[in-house]
Amino acid sequence: MSLLIKQVLLNNELVDIYIEKNIFLAIKPKLSLSADTVIDGSRFAILPAFYNMHTHSAMTLMRGYADDIELHSWLEDHIWPLESKLVEEHVYHGTRLAALEMIKSGTVFFNDMYFFPYGTAKAADEMGMRADIAPVLVDGMDASRSDEMIAYAQEAIDHSNDYSSRVRFAVSPHAIYTVSADTLIKSAELARKEKLPYQIHISESKTEVKTSLKQFGLRPVQYLESLGVLGPNVTAVHCLHLDDTDRKILKERGVTIAHCPASNMKLSSGHFDYAKTKAAGIKMVVATDGACSNNNLSMLEEMKIASLREKAYSGDPTVLPAQTIYDMATVNAAKAAGLNAGRIEKGMLADCLLINLDHPTLVPSGHLISDMVYSANPECIDTVICDGNILLQNRKVKNEEEIIKCANEAYLDLIKK
Amino acid sequence: MSLLIKQVLLNNELVDIYIEKNIFLAIKPKLSLSADTVIDGSRFAILPAFYNMHTHSAMTLMRGYADDIELHSWLEDHIWPLESKLVEEHVYHGTRLAALEMIKSGTVFFNDMYFFPYGTAKAADEMGMRADIAPVLVDGMDASRSDEMIAYAQEAIDHSNDYSSRVRFAVSPHAIYTVSADTLIKSAELARKEKLPYQIHISESKTEVKTSLKQFGLRPVQYLESLGVLGPNVTAVHCLHLDDTDRKILKERGVTIAHCPASNMKLSSGHFDYAKTKAAGIKMVVATDGACSNNNLSMLEEMKIASLREKAYSGDPTVLPAQTIYDMATVNAAKAAGLNAGRIEKGMLADCLLINLDHPTLVPSGHLISDMVYSANPECIDTVICDGNILLQNRKVKNEEEIIKCANEAYLDLIKK
Secondary structure (H helix, E strand, O other), X not given: OEEEEXXXXXXXEEEEEEEEOOEEEEEEOOOOOOOOEEEEOOOEEEEOOEEEEEEOHXXXXXXXXXXXXXHHHHHHHHHHHHHOOOOHHHHHHHHHHHHHHHHHOOEEEEEEEEOOHHHXXXXXXXXXXXXXXXXXXXXXXXXXXXXXXXXXXXXXXXXHHHOOOOEEEOEEEOOOOOOOHHHHHHHHHHHHHOOOOEEEEEOOOHHHHHHHHHHHOOOHHHHHHHOOOOOOOEEEEEOOOOOHHHHHXXXXXXXXXXXXXXXXXXXXXXXXXXXXXXXXXXXXEEOXXXXXXXXXXXXXXXXXXXXHHHHHHHOOOOOOOHHHHHHHHOHHHHHHOOOOOOOOOOOOEOOEEEEEOOOXXXXXXXXXXXXXXXXXOHHHEEEEEEOOEEEEEOOEOOOHHHHHHHHHHHHHHHHHO | OEEEEEEEEEOOEEEXXXXXXXXXXXXXXXXXXXXXXXXXXXXXXXXXXXXXXXXXXXXXXXXXXXXXXXXXXHHHHHHXXXXXXXXXXXXXXXXHHHHHHHHHOOEEEEEEEEOOHHHHHHHHHHHOOEEEEEEEEOOOOOHHHHHHHHHHHHHHHHXXXXXXXXXXXXXXXXXXXXXXXXXXXXXXXXHXXXXXXXXXEEOOOHHHHHHHHXXXXXXXXXXXXXXXXXXXXXXXXXXXXXXXXXXXXXXXXXXXEEEOHHHHHHOOOOOOOHHHHHHOOOEEEEOOOOHHHOOOOOHHHHXXXXXXXXXXXXXXXXXXXXXXXXXXXXXXXXXXXXXXXXXXXXXXXXXXXXXXXXXXXXXXXXXXXXXXXXXXXXXHEEEEEEOOXXXXXXXXXXXXXXXXXXXXXXXXXXXXX
16 A cells, blocks of 8 residues: 655655555655545645644533642542443544544644543554553552463463554553552553553642552552562653752653643643753653543643643743654654654654645744644644555545544443433 | 525524614514615524724734744834834734734724834725724933823824725823833823823833832822722723722723733743733723734734633633633624624624634534633634624635735835845
């Protein structure tokens, strides 16, 4: 299968781009090649697509369900009771809705942590996206459930071949306050043995840090370090309440931090210290978190909110400039996911966006990355290509109406249970 | 001219809505009326449109021109030099672009402060929007230019009848550090005499407060109070650095504060104290500021950023909930502009949005205002009606291509000058 994009704007230059199977094979001002599918790129610029390094995709079903509520009540009185009624079918329909929304806002990969991973995997696969999908491990701090947890994770990994190679199962304990030390240690060993990514929420709230100090005599990062969990395969989500020692450890272990500013702000979780994290040399990406605490999955919005929050918080309007945050949402995130992707370059995985340069938010022309970060909305994305396949064209995804209908039905089923 | 919207969702109820000329004349579950134009509302919800109480619309031409730059360099090395080359034609094309963007994101009114007001007025009128347009008064603190300033403002007011009644000229000195006391006093008198709105930037930066204390021995608000400027026709833009006395004065004088969070955050101008402003009982609206410091004119984004910023800043996830911020962007803003609008009610001006409930960001259905604030993007707005006229339908505005083309040309002309 081959795809030729003719005369598209790449870094201020018009080029032809030839994709064979799932790889950018040739990028030149003029190519004399034919292809199975040809796209006229003359109205478009081509840009890297987005890689969303932290979400709970099926939580789209809970979008708007419990907003403007205090954190503990949000979880205990609203979200957890609803989640307790979930079945795989809900997760499947919720993830299809999430994938639809992500594709329409330019995202081709998501790093998921949730219940019923087969529902998520089936949806991601059918929708043509890339995904690392981790069944969330929660043993309620009961070490006797550790083997059960690891068996649950292992089972998913053993099912990897049931899906396209775009979809991979990964390992993910929820957090240090919901998962026993035994499960944390064994799940980290499992991820290392299977060479898989590992994600965990770390230091999302002050309460987490306080409890950790009381229970383990260590701050969350230092506790995980003492258990031997941290390594280059780890994505540490949030990391709002770190000290210098925490940052030194995360740097030394090659951990990537997934910064989720919209969720952190909406839940009043605390301030991410970008300046200190950057100074410490820690790898950083930006991610949306779930739709329940955001409430959308748009990486465009996430980039803007990340940059504006940082400028406001630091008092310095020059920090986290457009290209830096764009890289955090694209090439840096792809790298963290172990993908040879995130740049429009020969030999890289054929993931990209075709941007409609005549969209009002991108006019006047000439400052595309700035406009994408500070001005654009999803409507400016005409086409999304993932792994050499066209997932969105002329703003349309296959079966949109059916996906929406099923998601609404799944929600009604969930709340009436 | 009449318009009938059939079976549209209004506050969870299906209704028929009949508009005659520019007024909602009848709203009932079933109406047996015919109309010049009939819209099938069955896929839509109807909501109030947005009223943007502070912008410099033609600055769309400078979108992305100078981002991630320190404030003084931003103004002195980039924006002011470019603005010095502006002619009316640029402002006309910049405002048409702004109007296109505003209509496509659901805004029907803008409160403008800029140069070449006739360019702005012509564009607003042609595009079918409502606008209060103030020629910005800047005398460089030279009181001898005061009469010239007032003559400039008066001339615009005298031209009001050249345009539709949707468009009105207003009075607007730029700020206390660019306009002499004489001009501030006389312009306030002019606005009162003509019964017109008056807008001015107040306390946008710490420097402004420091300079005011040094130069006038008073904080900005107290200085303006000493000049007799403040009253219920005044929109005070920004108001980031207030003390309790400032707030007491703004409350007593019935001033409305236009809060512009995206611009304040992007320029690192300081933190707006929503809690204290609310406690003081001051009227508040939310606005986008110009596209140069935002960098778009979407009130949807502004609502989300306002609410998230407040939750993060205060540490309280319950503050500035969805309905409150939606009101600040709609009915409260319309009231501040002196318009009998901002609600879908019999007798009110026929301004409204038809929202596509099948847009992924609004699914699952059932939490429309939350979804509009925290999740929606402009693409979910199918139709915009202003003053009984359809400005947007099926996401299309008349002459979009030509507006975009002319805006790009105007920008190229401006930067090559």
